[in-house]
Amino acid sequence: xxxxxxxxxxxxxxxxxxxxxxxxxxxxxxxxxxxxxxxxxxxxxxxxxxxxxxxxxxxxxxxxxxxxxxxxxxxxxxxxxxxxxxxxxxxxxxxxxxxxxxxxxxxxxxxxxxxxxxxxxxxxxxxxxxxxxxxxxxxxxxxxxxxxxxxxxxxxxxxxxxxxxxxxxxxxxxxxxxxxxxxxxxxxxxxxxxxxxxxxxxxxxxxxxxxxxxxxxxxxxxxxxxxxxxxxxxxxxxxxxxxx
Amino acid sequence: xxxxxxxxxxxxxxxxxxxxxxxxxxxxxxxxxxxxxxxxxxxxxxxxxxxxxxxxxxxxxxxxxxxxxxxxxxxxxxxxxxxxxxxxxxxxxxxxxxxxxxxxxxxxxxxxxxxxxxxxxxxxxxxxxxxxxxxxxxxxxxxxxxxxxxxxxxxxxxxxxxxxxxxxxxxxxxxxxxxxxxxxxxxxxxxxxxxxxxxxxxxxxxxxxxxxxxxxxxxxxxxxxxxxxxxxxxxxxxxxxxxxxxxxxxxxxxxxxxxxxxx
Numbered sequence: 001x002x003x004x005x006x007x008x009x010x011x012x013x014x015x016x017x018x019x020x021x022x023x024x025x026x027x028x029x030x031x032x033x034x035x036x037x038x039x040x041x042x043x044x045x046x047x048x049x050x051x052x053x054x055x056x057x058x059x060x061x062x063x064x065x066x067x068x069x070x071x072x073x074x075x076x077x078x079x080x081x082x083x084x085x086x087x088x089x090x091x092x093x094x095x096x097x098x099x100x101x102x103x104x105x106x107x108x109x110x111x112x113x114x115x116x117x118x119x120x121x122x123x124x125x126x127x128x129x130x131x132x133x134x135x136x137x138x139x140x141x142x143x144x145x146x147x148x149x150x151x152x153x154x155x156x157x158x159x160x161x162x163x164x165x166x167x168x169x170x171x172x173x174x175x176x177x178x179x180x181x182x183x184x185x186x187x188x189x190x191x192x193x194x195x196x197x198x199x200x201x202x203x204x205x206x207x208x209x210x211x212x213x214x215x216x217x218x219x220x221x222x223x224x225x226x227x228x229x230x231x232x233x234x235x236x237x238x239x240x241x242x243x244x
Numbered sequence: 245x246x247x248x249x250x251x252x253x254x255x256x257x258x259x260x261x262x263x264x265x266x267x268x269x270x271x272x273x274x275x276x277x278x279x280x281x282x283x284x285x286x287x288x289x290x291x292x293x294x295x296x297x298x299x300x301x302x303x304x305x306x307x308x309x310x311x312x313x314x315x316x317x318x319x320x321x322x323x324x325x326x327x328x329x330x331x332x333x334x335x336x337x338x339x340x341x342x343x344x345x346x347x348x349x350x351x352x353x354x355x356x357x358x359x360x361x362x363x364x365x366x367x368x369x370x371x372x373x374x375x376x377x378x379x380x381x382x383x384x385x386x387x388x389x390x391x392x393x394x395x396x397x398x399x400x401x402x403x404x405x406x407x408x409x410x411x412x413x414x415x416x417x418x419x420x421x422x423x424x425x426x427x428x429x430x431x432x433x434x435x436x437x438x439x440x441x442x443x444x445x446x447x448x449x450x451x452x453x454x455x456x457x458x459x460x461x462x463x464x465x466x467x468x469x470x471x472x473x474x475x476x477x478x479x480x481x482x483x484x485x486x487x488x489x490x491x492x493x494x495x496x497x498x499x500x501x502x503x504x505x506x507x
Binding site: 094095097098100101102105106108109185190193194195196197198199200201202203204205206207210211214215218 | 343344346347349350354357358359459461466469470471472473474475476477478479480481482483484487488491492495
Protein backbone atom coordinates (compact mmCIF):
# COMPACT_ATOMS: atom_id res chain seq x y z
CA UNK A 1 0.00 0.00 0.00
CA UNK A 2 1.90 3.02 -1.23
CA UNK A 3 -0.83 5.46 -0.16
CA UNK A 4 0.10 4.69 3.43
CA UNK A 5 2.99 7.17 3.25
CA UNK A 6 0.45 9.98 3.10
CA UNK A 7 -0.56 11.37 6.49
CA UNK A 8 -4.24 11.10 7.38
CA UNK A 9 -3.97 13.76 10.12
CA UNK A 10 -1.92 16.96 9.80
CA UNK A 11 0.25 18.66 12.44
CA UNK A 12 -2.66 20.69 13.77
CA UNK A 13 -4.68 17.50 14.32
CA UNK A 14 -7.00 18.15 11.37
CA UNK A 15 -8.10 15.13 9.33
CA UNK A 16 -8.01 14.89 5.52
CA UNK A 17 -11.69 15.86 5.28
CA UNK A 18 -11.15 18.87 7.54
CA UNK A 19 -12.60 17.43 10.76
CA UNK A 20 -11.13 17.44 14.27
CA UNK A 21 -10.45 14.11 16.01
CA UNK A 22 -13.75 14.06 17.91
CA UNK A 23 -15.97 15.59 15.25
CA UNK A 24 -18.83 13.80 13.49
CA UNK A 25 -19.50 14.04 9.78
CA UNK A 26 -22.58 16.10 8.87
CA UNK A 27 -25.78 14.11 9.31
CA UNK A 28 -29.25 14.35 7.84
CA UNK A 29 -32.08 12.18 9.15
CA UNK A 30 -35.56 11.88 7.71
CA UNK A 31 -38.46 9.74 8.92
CA UNK A 32 -41.45 8.41 6.94
CA UNK A 33 -39.95 8.63 3.48
CA UNK A 34 -41.68 5.57 1.98
CA UNK A 35 -45.45 5.41 1.64
CA UNK A 36 -45.92 1.63 1.52
CA UNK A 37 -43.66 0.65 4.41
CA UNK A 38 -45.11 0.66 7.93
CA UNK A 39 -42.11 2.71 8.96
CA UNK A 40 -39.15 4.14 7.11
CA UNK A 41 -36.14 6.37 7.47
CA UNK A 42 -33.40 7.86 5.33
CA UNK A 43 -29.98 8.81 6.56
CA UNK A 44 -27.16 10.78 5.06
CA UNK A 45 -24.10 10.32 7.20
CA UNK A 46 -21.22 12.06 5.44
CA UNK A 47 -21.40 10.60 1.93
CA UNK A 48 -23.31 7.51 3.12
CA UNK A 49 -26.85 7.46 1.77
CA UNK A 50 -28.98 4.73 3.31
CA UNK A 51 -32.66 3.84 3.21
CA UNK A 52 -34.36 1.67 5.84
CA UNK A 53 -37.90 0.27 5.82
CA UNK A 54 -39.75 -1.63 8.55
CA UNK A 55 -42.80 -3.87 8.03
CA UNK A 56 -44.87 -5.32 10.85
CA UNK A 57 -45.64 -6.65 13.35
CA UNK A 58 -47.29 -8.88 10.75
CA UNK A 59 -47.87 -12.55 10.08
CA UNK A 60 -44.64 -14.41 9.39
CA UNK A 61 -43.78 -15.65 5.93
CA UNK A 62 -43.06 -18.52 5.82
CA UNK A 63 -45.33 -19.34 8.73
CA UNK A 64 -43.22 -22.09 10.30
CA UNK A 65 -40.56 -19.53 11.22
CA UNK A 66 -42.89 -17.80 13.68
CA UNK A 67 -42.38 -18.44 17.40
CA UNK A 68 -45.21 -19.26 19.82
CA UNK A 69 -43.96 -16.98 22.61
CA UNK A 70 -42.46 -13.98 20.88
CA UNK A 71 -42.02 -11.91 17.80
CA UNK A 72 -39.29 -12.61 15.28
CA UNK A 73 -37.15 -9.74 14.05
CA UNK A 74 -35.53 -10.20 10.67
CA UNK A 75 -33.03 -7.80 9.14
CA UNK A 76 -31.46 -7.58 5.75
CA UNK A 77 -28.50 -5.30 5.18
CA UNK A 78 -27.87 -4.93 1.48
CA UNK A 79 -25.59 -2.78 -0.64
CA UNK A 80 -26.68 -1.52 -4.03
CA UNK A 81 -24.35 -2.61 -6.86
CA UNK A 82 -23.56 1.06 -7.58
CA UNK A 83 -22.93 2.05 -3.96
CA UNK A 84 -19.18 1.44 -4.08
CA UNK A 85 -16.28 2.25 -6.42
CA UNK A 86 -16.19 -1.16 -8.11
CA UNK A 87 -19.58 -2.66 -8.88
CA UNK A 88 -20.70 -5.00 -6.15
CA UNK A 89 -22.61 -8.11 -7.15
CA UNK A 90 -26.20 -7.78 -5.90
CA UNK A 91 -26.06 -11.31 -4.42
CA UNK A 92 -25.56 -11.16 -0.63
CA UNK A 93 -21.87 -11.41 0.28
CA UNK A 94 -20.59 -13.08 3.45
CA UNK A 95 -19.98 -9.61 4.86
CA UNK A 96 -23.62 -8.65 4.26
CA UNK A 97 -24.86 -11.86 5.88
CA UNK A 98 -22.75 -11.18 8.98
CA UNK A 99 -23.83 -7.53 9.15
CA UNK A 100 -27.50 -8.50 8.79
CA UNK A 101 -27.04 -10.79 11.79
CA UNK A 102 -25.28 -8.27 14.04
CA UNK A 103 -27.74 -5.52 13.09
CA UNK A 104 -30.65 -7.79 14.02
CA UNK A 105 -29.00 -8.66 17.32
CA UNK A 106 -28.31 -5.02 18.14
CA UNK A 107 -31.94 -3.98 17.55
CA UNK A 108 -33.56 -6.89 19.43
CA UNK A 109 -32.74 -5.61 22.94
CA UNK A 110 -34.75 -2.47 22.14
CA UNK A 111 -37.94 -4.38 21.33
CA UNK A 112 -40.56 -6.01 23.54
CA UNK A 113 -40.43 -9.26 21.57
CA UNK A 114 -42.59 -11.15 24.08
CA UNK A 115 -45.53 -8.75 23.54
CA UNK A 116 -46.10 -9.87 19.94
CA UNK A 117 -46.09 -13.68 19.82
CA UNK A 118 -46.38 -15.39 16.43
CA UNK A 119 -45.61 -12.20 14.51
CA UNK A 120 -42.64 -10.91 12.58
CA UNK A 121 -41.04 -7.55 11.93
CA UNK A 122 -38.89 -7.22 8.83
CA UNK A 123 -36.33 -4.49 8.49
CA UNK A 124 -34.72 -3.89 5.12
CA UNK A 125 -31.68 -1.68 4.84
CA UNK A 126 -30.48 -0.56 1.42
CA UNK A 127 -27.12 1.15 1.19
CA UNK A 128 -27.40 3.43 -1.84
CA UNK A 129 -23.97 4.98 -1.43
CA UNK A 130 -21.23 3.85 0.92
CA UNK A 131 -18.43 5.91 2.44
CA UNK A 132 -17.28 3.98 5.53
CA UNK A 133 -19.33 3.33 8.64
CA UNK A 134 -22.37 2.01 6.76
CA UNK A 135 -23.28 -0.52 9.46
CA UNK A 136 -23.54 2.25 12.03
CA UNK A 137 -25.58 4.56 9.81
CA UNK A 138 -27.79 1.57 8.90
CA UNK A 139 -28.51 0.86 12.56
CA UNK A 140 -29.37 4.51 13.26
CA UNK A 141 -31.80 4.49 10.32
CA UNK A 142 -33.24 1.02 11.04
CA UNK A 143 -34.11 2.00 14.63
CA UNK A 144 -35.90 5.09 13.33
CA UNK A 145 -37.83 2.99 10.79
CA UNK A 146 -39.01 0.60 13.54
CA UNK A 147 -40.05 3.53 15.74
CA UNK A 148 -41.84 5.08 12.77
CA UNK A 149 -43.74 1.80 12.28
CA UNK A 150 -45.17 2.34 15.76
CA UNK A 151 -43.50 -0.67 17.35
CA UNK A 152 -42.94 0.04 21.07
CA UNK A 153 -39.26 0.32 21.96
CA UNK A 154 -37.29 0.47 25.21
CA UNK A 155 -35.09 3.11 23.61
CA UNK A 156 -33.84 4.11 20.18
CA UNK A 157 -30.68 2.32 19.10
CA UNK A 158 -28.01 4.61 17.74
CA UNK A 159 -24.62 3.67 16.33
CA UNK A 160 -21.33 5.36 15.62
CA UNK A 161 -17.75 4.19 15.14
CA UNK A 162 -14.43 5.35 16.50
CA UNK A 163 -11.03 4.14 15.47
CA UNK A 164 -7.32 4.76 15.31
CA UNK A 165 -5.74 6.76 12.52
CA UNK A 166 -2.03 7.73 12.54
CA UNK A 167 -1.72 6.83 16.28
CA UNK A 168 -4.69 9.04 17.20
CA UNK A 169 -8.09 7.84 18.38
CA UNK A 170 -10.71 9.55 16.20
CA UNK A 171 -14.49 9.58 15.88
CA UNK A 172 -16.59 8.46 12.91
CA UNK A 173 -14.15 7.11 10.31
CA UNK A 174 -14.88 7.67 6.64
CA UNK A 175 -13.86 5.31 3.86
CA UNK A 176 -10.17 6.29 3.46
CA UNK A 177 -9.57 6.31 7.22
CA UNK A 178 -11.31 2.98 7.55
CA UNK A 179 -9.13 1.37 4.88
CA UNK A 180 -5.80 2.98 5.80
CA UNK A 181 -6.31 3.44 9.53
CA UNK A 182 -5.08 1.11 12.25
CA UNK A 183 -8.38 0.11 13.84
CA UNK A 184 -12.14 0.54 13.65
CA UNK A 185 -14.58 0.13 16.56
CA UNK A 186 -18.28 0.34 15.63
CA UNK A 187 -20.59 0.69 18.64
CA UNK A 188 -24.39 0.61 18.87
CA UNK A 189 -25.85 2.03 22.03
CA UNK A 190 -29.15 2.71 23.81
CA UNK A 191 -28.33 5.96 25.65
CA UNK A 192 -31.11 6.03 28.24
CA UNK A 193 -30.42 2.42 29.26
CA UNK A 194 -26.60 2.75 29.06
CA UNK A 195 -26.59 -0.50 27.07
CA UNK A 196 -24.12 -1.39 24.31
CA UNK A 197 -25.94 -3.62 21.81
CA UNK A 198 -23.31 -3.92 19.09
CA UNK A 199 -19.57 -3.90 19.48
CA UNK A 200 -17.07 -5.04 16.93
CA UNK A 201 -13.47 -4.22 16.29
CA UNK A 202 -10.73 -4.89 13.83
CA UNK A 203 -7.16 -3.63 13.84
CA UNK A 204 -4.86 -3.50 16.84
CA UNK A 205 -5.52 -1.38 19.94
CA UNK A 206 -4.02 -1.41 23.41
CA UNK A 207 -6.64 -1.95 26.14
CA UNK A 208 -6.37 1.78 27.00
CA UNK A 209 -6.93 2.86 23.38
CA UNK A 210 -9.84 0.44 23.13
CA UNK A 211 -11.50 2.02 26.17
CA UNK A 212 -10.92 5.50 24.78
CA UNK A 213 -12.34 4.56 21.38
CA UNK A 214 -15.41 2.95 22.94
CA UNK A 215 -16.10 6.02 25.06
CA UNK A 216 -15.58 8.35 22.12
CA UNK A 217 -17.99 6.29 19.99
CA UNK A 218 -20.61 6.38 22.78
CA UNK A 219 -20.27 10.18 23.01
CA UNK A 220 -20.82 10.33 19.25
CA UNK A 221 -23.88 8.10 19.66
CA UNK A 222 -25.35 10.49 22.23
CA UNK A 223 -25.07 13.39 19.76
CA UNK A 224 -26.74 11.42 16.96
CA UNK A 225 -29.43 10.26 19.43
CA UNK A 226 -30.62 13.87 19.78
CA UNK A 227 -30.85 14.20 15.99
CA UNK A 228 -32.79 10.91 15.83
CA UNK A 229 -35.40 12.18 18.30
CA UNK A 230 -35.59 15.47 16.43
CA UNK A 231 -36.19 13.63 13.13
CA UNK A 232 -39.07 11.63 14.66
CA UNK A 233 -40.66 14.77 16.08
CA UNK A 234 -40.23 16.64 12.81
CA UNK A 235 -42.38 14.10 10.97
CA UNK A 236 -45.30 14.71 13.34
CA UNK A 237 -44.80 18.47 13.33
CA UNK A 238 -45.37 18.36 9.59
CA UNK A 239 -48.54 16.32 10.05
CA UNK A 240 -49.79 18.80 12.60
CA UNK A 241 -49.21 21.76 10.31
CA UNK A 242 -51.04 19.99 7.50
CA UNK A 243 -54.08 19.53 9.73
CA UNK A 244 -54.29 23.16 10.75
CA UNK B 245 -34.09 -21.24 23.81
CA UNK B 246 -37.71 -20.90 24.67
CA UNK B 247 -38.49 -24.47 25.62
CA UNK B 248 -39.69 -25.18 29.13
CA UNK B 249 -36.72 -27.38 29.88
CA UNK B 250 -34.20 -24.63 29.28
CA UNK B 251 -36.19 -22.20 31.44
CA UNK B 252 -35.94 -24.65 34.34
CA UNK B 253 -32.26 -25.03 33.52
CA UNK B 254 -31.87 -21.23 33.48
CA UNK B 255 -33.09 -21.05 37.09
CA UNK B 256 -30.62 -23.72 38.07
CA UNK B 257 -27.74 -22.10 36.18
CA UNK B 258 -28.57 -18.73 37.79
CA UNK B 259 -28.61 -20.21 41.28
CA UNK B 260 -25.23 -21.85 40.68
CA UNK B 261 -23.75 -18.62 39.30
CA UNK B 262 -24.92 -16.68 42.37
CA UNK B 263 -22.76 -19.04 44.39
CA UNK B 264 -19.87 -18.47 41.97
CA UNK B 265 -20.18 -21.94 40.47
CA UNK B 266 -21.13 -23.57 37.19
CA UNK B 267 -23.18 -26.68 36.38
CA UNK B 268 -20.01 -28.63 35.63
CA UNK B 269 -18.26 -27.49 38.83
CA UNK B 270 -16.13 -24.85 37.13
CA UNK B 271 -15.57 -21.38 38.55
CA UNK B 272 -17.04 -18.39 36.63
CA UNK B 273 -13.66 -17.58 35.09
CA UNK B 274 -12.48 -21.11 34.29
CA UNK B 275 -12.04 -22.68 30.87
CA UNK B 276 -12.86 -26.30 30.29
CA UNK B 277 -9.89 -28.57 29.66
CA UNK B 278 -8.13 -27.78 26.36
CA UNK B 279 -6.54 -30.59 24.36
CA UNK B 280 -4.76 -30.04 21.05
CA UNK B 281 -3.57 -32.61 18.57
CA UNK B 282 -1.70 -31.49 15.45
CA UNK B 283 -0.95 -33.02 12.06
CA UNK B 284 -3.59 -35.74 12.06
CA UNK B 285 -4.67 -35.22 8.45
CA UNK B 286 -1.73 -36.21 6.27
CA UNK B 287 -3.28 -34.96 3.03
CA UNK B 288 -3.56 -31.40 4.36
CA UNK B 289 -0.55 -29.07 4.57
CA UNK B 290 -1.51 -28.43 8.19
CA UNK B 291 -4.17 -29.67 10.57
CA UNK B 292 -5.21 -29.63 14.21
CA UNK B 293 -7.98 -30.98 16.37
CA UNK B 294 -9.03 -29.09 19.47
CA UNK B 295 -11.10 -30.46 22.30
CA UNK B 296 -12.57 -27.80 24.58
CA UNK B 297 -14.38 -29.95 27.08
CA UNK B 298 -16.67 -31.92 24.80
CA UNK B 299 -16.62 -29.35 22.00
CA UNK B 300 -14.56 -30.70 19.15
CA UNK B 301 -13.23 -28.76 16.17
CA UNK B 302 -11.01 -30.02 13.36
CA UNK B 303 -9.18 -27.56 11.13
CA UNK B 304 -7.42 -28.45 7.91
CA UNK B 305 -5.16 -26.02 6.05
CA UNK B 306 -4.56 -26.36 2.33
CA UNK B 307 -1.94 -24.24 0.57
CA UNK B 308 -2.31 -23.57 -3.14
CA UNK B 309 -1.06 -20.94 -5.56
CA UNK B 310 -3.25 -18.22 -6.97
CA UNK B 311 -3.50 -14.55 -7.88
CA UNK B 312 -3.10 -11.84 -5.21
CA UNK B 313 -5.73 -9.15 -4.67
CA UNK B 314 -5.16 -5.98 -6.71
CA UNK B 315 -4.74 -3.78 -3.64
CA UNK B 316 -2.19 -6.12 -2.00
CA UNK B 317 -0.02 -7.41 -4.88
CA UNK B 318 2.85 -8.44 -2.54
CA UNK B 319 0.80 -10.44 -0.09
CA UNK B 320 -0.48 -13.97 0.08
CA UNK B 321 -4.19 -14.62 0.50
CA UNK B 322 -5.92 -16.02 3.60
CA UNK B 323 -9.37 -17.57 3.32
CA UNK B 324 -11.29 -18.92 6.29
CA UNK B 325 -14.42 -21.02 5.93
CA UNK B 326 -16.44 -22.79 8.60
CA UNK B 327 -18.76 -25.76 8.30
CA UNK B 328 -21.24 -26.61 11.03
CA UNK B 329 -21.26 -30.29 10.09
CA UNK B 330 -24.59 -32.08 10.81
CA UNK B 331 -22.78 -34.73 12.88
CA UNK B 332 -22.03 -32.05 15.48
CA UNK B 333 -25.53 -31.19 16.65
CA UNK B 334 -29.17 -32.15 16.02
CA UNK B 335 -29.72 -28.49 15.12
CA UNK B 336 -27.18 -28.37 12.29
CA UNK B 337 -28.52 -29.03 8.81
CA UNK B 338 -26.69 -29.82 5.59
CA UNK B 339 -26.70 -27.12 2.96
CA UNK B 340 -25.01 -23.83 2.17
CA UNK B 341 -23.46 -21.98 5.15
CA UNK B 342 -26.02 -20.09 7.24
CA UNK B 343 -25.46 -16.85 9.15
CA UNK B 344 -24.02 -18.72 12.15
CA UNK B 345 -21.28 -20.48 10.21
CA UNK B 346 -20.51 -17.32 8.24
CA UNK B 347 -20.19 -15.33 11.47
CA UNK B 348 -17.97 -18.04 12.98
CA UNK B 349 -15.69 -18.05 9.93
CA UNK B 350 -15.47 -14.27 9.84
CA UNK B 351 -14.67 -13.96 13.54
CA UNK B 352 -11.90 -16.58 13.27
CA UNK B 353 -10.64 -14.85 10.11
CA UNK B 354 -10.55 -11.43 11.79
CA UNK B 355 -8.54 -12.74 14.75
CA UNK B 356 -5.86 -14.20 12.46
CA UNK B 357 -5.88 -11.38 9.92
CA UNK B 358 -5.93 -8.36 12.22
CA UNK B 359 -3.24 -9.74 14.54
CA UNK B 360 -1.11 -10.27 11.42
CA UNK B 361 -0.53 -13.84 12.59
CA UNK B 362 0.78 -14.89 9.17
CA UNK B 363 3.66 -13.02 7.55
CA UNK B 364 1.71 -12.42 4.35
CA UNK B 365 4.57 -10.86 2.41
CA UNK B 366 6.56 -14.07 2.69
CA UNK B 367 3.75 -15.84 0.82
CA UNK B 368 4.41 -13.78 -2.30
CA UNK B 369 5.94 -15.73 -5.20
CA UNK B 370 5.79 -13.15 -7.99
CA UNK B 371 4.37 -9.69 -7.09
CA UNK B 372 0.99 -9.04 -8.67
CA UNK B 373 0.96 -12.44 -10.36
CA UNK B 374 1.43 -15.41 -8.13
CA UNK B 375 1.12 -15.88 -4.38
CA UNK B 376 0.34 -18.67 -1.97
CA UNK B 377 -3.31 -18.92 -0.98
CA UNK B 378 -3.90 -20.36 2.48
CA UNK B 379 -7.28 -22.02 2.91
CA UNK B 380 -8.29 -22.54 6.54
CA UNK B 381 -11.30 -24.84 6.77
CA UNK B 382 -12.95 -25.08 10.17
CA UNK B 383 -14.89 -28.29 10.67
CA UNK B 384 -17.06 -28.39 13.78
CA UNK B 385 -17.40 -32.06 14.79
CA UNK B 386 -19.16 -31.74 18.14
CA UNK B 387 -21.01 -28.69 19.41
CA UNK B 388 -20.94 -28.40 23.16
CA UNK B 389 -20.67 -24.63 23.37
CA UNK B 390 -18.14 -21.88 22.62
CA UNK B 391 -17.37 -22.76 19.02
CA UNK B 392 -15.63 -19.41 18.52
CA UNK B 393 -12.78 -19.99 20.99
CA UNK B 394 -12.36 -23.65 20.02
CA UNK B 395 -12.30 -22.81 16.30
CA UNK B 396 -9.88 -19.90 16.76
CA UNK B 397 -7.53 -22.13 18.76
CA UNK B 398 -7.79 -24.97 16.24
CA UNK B 399 -7.17 -22.61 13.31
CA UNK B 400 -4.05 -21.18 14.97
CA UNK B 401 -2.82 -24.66 15.94
CA UNK B 402 -3.32 -25.86 12.36
CA UNK B 403 -1.46 -22.85 10.94
CA UNK B 404 1.44 -23.53 13.31
CA UNK B 405 1.46 -27.07 11.94
CA UNK B 406 1.33 -25.95 8.28
CA UNK B 407 4.20 -26.67 5.91
CA UNK B 408 4.60 -24.80 2.65
CA UNK B 409 6.04 -26.44 -0.44
CA UNK B 410 9.54 -25.32 -1.48
CA UNK B 411 9.69 -23.81 -4.94
CA UNK B 412 11.96 -22.18 -7.46
CA UNK B 413 11.27 -20.03 -10.49
CA UNK B 414 12.91 -21.29 -13.68
CA UNK B 415 12.37 -19.37 -16.94
CA UNK B 416 9.30 -17.67 -15.48
CA UNK B 417 7.80 -21.05 -14.57
CA UNK B 418 7.02 -22.08 -11.01
CA UNK B 419 8.60 -25.38 -10.04
CA UNK B 420 7.78 -27.21 -6.84
CA UNK B 421 10.91 -28.62 -5.24
CA UNK B 422 11.37 -31.37 -2.71
CA UNK B 423 10.89 -30.61 0.94
CA UNK B 424 8.83 -28.15 2.97
CA UNK B 425 9.28 -25.01 5.07
CA UNK B 426 6.99 -24.04 7.94
CA UNK B 427 4.37 -21.35 7.32
CA UNK B 428 5.78 -17.99 8.55
CA UNK B 429 3.77 -17.26 11.72
CA UNK B 430 4.38 -13.92 13.50
CA UNK B 431 1.75 -13.79 16.23
CA UNK B 432 -0.42 -16.22 18.18
CA UNK B 433 -3.82 -14.60 18.74
CA UNK B 434 -6.01 -16.21 21.40
CA UNK B 435 -9.76 -15.53 21.32
CA UNK B 436 -11.60 -15.39 24.64
CA UNK B 437 -15.40 -15.45 24.76
CA UNK B 438 -17.28 -14.14 27.77
CA UNK B 439 -21.00 -14.75 28.17
CA UNK B 440 -23.48 -12.70 30.18
CA UNK B 441 -26.15 -14.45 32.25
CA UNK B 442 -28.19 -12.15 34.47
CA UNK B 443 -25.45 -9.53 34.73
CA UNK B 444 -22.81 -12.11 35.67
CA UNK B 445 -19.92 -12.70 33.31
CA UNK B 446 -18.79 -16.26 32.65
CA UNK B 447 -15.86 -17.46 30.57
CA UNK B 448 -16.09 -20.23 27.96
CA UNK B 449 -19.87 -20.82 28.01
CA UNK B 450 -20.97 -24.43 27.58
CA UNK B 451 -23.90 -25.45 25.38
CA UNK B 452 -26.61 -25.13 28.04
CA UNK B 453 -25.21 -21.83 29.22
CA UNK B 454 -25.18 -20.60 25.62
CA UNK B 455 -28.86 -21.48 25.28
CA UNK B 456 -29.82 -19.29 28.23
CA UNK B 457 -27.28 -16.44 28.05
CA UNK B 458 -28.26 -12.93 26.93
CA UNK B 459 -25.19 -12.16 24.90
CA UNK B 460 -21.53 -12.91 24.41
CA UNK B 461 -18.43 -10.93 23.63
CA UNK B 462 -15.37 -12.44 21.97
CA UNK B 463 -12.00 -10.72 22.01
CA UNK B 464 -8.87 -11.79 20.16
CA UNK B 465 -5.69 -10.91 22.07
CA UNK B 466 -2.26 -10.89 20.39
CA UNK B 467 1.17 -11.77 21.81
CA UNK B 468 1.66 -8.24 23.19
CA UNK B 469 -1.64 -8.33 25.09
CA UNK B 470 -3.34 -5.89 22.70
CA UNK B 471 -6.87 -6.36 21.41
CA UNK B 472 -7.02 -7.17 17.70
CA UNK B 473 -10.63 -8.20 17.08
CA UNK B 474 -13.94 -7.95 18.95
CA UNK B 475 -17.36 -9.37 18.24
CA UNK B 476 -20.45 -9.00 20.36
CA UNK B 477 -23.17 -11.54 19.66
CA UNK B 478 -26.55 -12.56 20.94
CA UNK B 479 -29.75 -10.62 21.48
CA UNK B 480 -28.82 -8.93 24.75
CA UNK B 481 -26.63 -5.99 25.69
CA UNK B 482 -23.57 -5.16 27.77
CA UNK B 483 -23.03 -2.08 29.90
CA UNK B 484 -19.76 -0.25 29.13
CA UNK B 485 -18.41 -1.40 32.53
CA UNK B 486 -19.14 -5.04 31.68
CA UNK B 487 -17.27 -4.68 28.39
CA UNK B 488 -14.19 -3.32 30.16
CA UNK B 489 -14.42 -6.18 32.65
CA UNK B 490 -14.70 -8.68 29.78
CA UNK B 491 -11.64 -7.06 28.21
CA UNK B 492 -9.66 -7.56 31.45
CA UNK B 493 -10.81 -11.18 31.67
CA UNK B 494 -9.76 -11.74 28.03
CA UNK B 495 -6.26 -10.33 28.74
CA UNK B 496 -5.78 -12.64 31.72
CA UNK B 497 -7.17 -15.74 30.07
CA UNK B 498 -5.15 -15.20 26.88
CA UNK B 499 -1.92 -15.09 28.92
CA UNK B 500 -2.97 -18.23 30.78
CA UNK B 501 -3.82 -20.18 27.61
CA UNK B 502 -0.70 -19.03 25.77
CA UNK B 503 1.44 -20.18 28.68
CA UNK B 504 -0.27 -23.55 28.81
CA UNK B 505 0.23 -24.10 25.07
CA UNK B 506 3.77 -22.65 24.92
CA UNK B 507 2.70 -20.17 22.20
